[in-house]
Amino acid sequence: MNSNLKKLGFALSNQGLEDSITAQIKEQNPSWSDKKVEQELRKIQKEMTIFNDLNKKVKKSKKVK
Numbered sequence: 001m002n003s004n005l006k007k008l009g010f011a012l013s014n015q016g017l018e019d020s021i022t023a024q025i026k027e028q029n030p031s032w033s034d035k036k037v038e039q040e041l042r043k044i045q046k047e048m049t050i051f052n053d054l055n056k057k058v059k060k061s062k063k064v065k
Helices: 003-008 015-028 034-048
Strands: none
Touching: 015 034
């Protein structure tokens, strides 16, 4: 997959991007189990999208009187 497209970021459900990242992880770390590869994949996807740990807390709205 084109590295410029990865820099733009994709939704977490993009299967082509997911396959590409998984292949790169397995190439770099061939001894990792499938579970560890899956964890690394999710971590990379969170970094690439707006759905990361920094914005998962919802702000409470103020009551208007």
